Amino acid sequence: MNLERRTFLKLATLSLLALAAKPAFDLLARPEIARALGLSPENRKRLAMVVDLKACTADTGCTDCIAACHKVHNVPDIGSRKEEIKWIREASYDQAFPEQENKFVKEAIRDRNVLLLCNHCDNPPCVRVCPTQATWRREDGIVMMDYHRCIGCRYCMAACPYGSRSFNWRDPRPYIKDIDLSYPERTRGVVEKCNFCDERLAEGKPPACVEACKSGALTFGEMMPGTDVYGLVSTNYTVRRKPELGTQPQVYYLV
């Protein structure tokens, strides 16, 4: 090996630096240190929702949460499946969890209707594809929409694996029965979806669906040790929709 003196000195200095830095990296890798410095994922403020399928009374025709959500957000009822606008909706177990390979799930669960809403993923594919950054992930985990910026390209709708987004093919105003003046409507040519009621959270209120649910099937809060949602998720068996895609959805279902 033919090393010049200069190259040798460079390599030797770099190696020494690397050796010196290793203990610092090791220290940061220790969970208790990372937590104290606020680097651990557990320490981040992260909003999540838990849907208790056993408590939910969607099967008996209850649509309280859907009605409440669509009322406060001025969601139009266009009356055609093709142009339907949906923030929160019901679907059969098969449609909600198509990847469940077990054909013989408990009947009580299999025949249930499941509430579906935007999963506010940790790794949201809709955000990645949006060309105008009209949708983005907030620090607290809410995947937000800025209708001012949306150009209606519908890339996000193609990217979302959960079908949580709807496009306004026409002016929704004539289809809103009872307009709530405190919240804006949308216009033709923008995509809309559930926003975890960020406008209500800013006022210190829970999301409209959680408030409207009489059977206590919906729990909402920060995913941090000590909170209700954390307690439910850490002590029960929960499923999430299409977890294999790696989007880290933050709506958990208690089955």
Added chain:
Amino acid sequence: MQLLQQWRDSAVRNGVSTYVASDNTTYDISLTGTCLKCHSNKSEFCDRCHNYTGVAPNCWNCHNIPPQPNMSLRGTP
């Protein structure tokens, strides 16, 4: 309009829904709730200039116009 855009970015993009003015008065950032509470006549406050300059902002495609004051009492512009 510049203020409106600052308010929009602050509330929508940064999640800050309160505006603190230079005299420390705080205002809720809301077009329908705050701006049009004082400037309660949209046709005088918004439309007059927009019509004159021939621009058509699309604010009201989504935002709601609060109930307008009785025009007959105020006299139409």
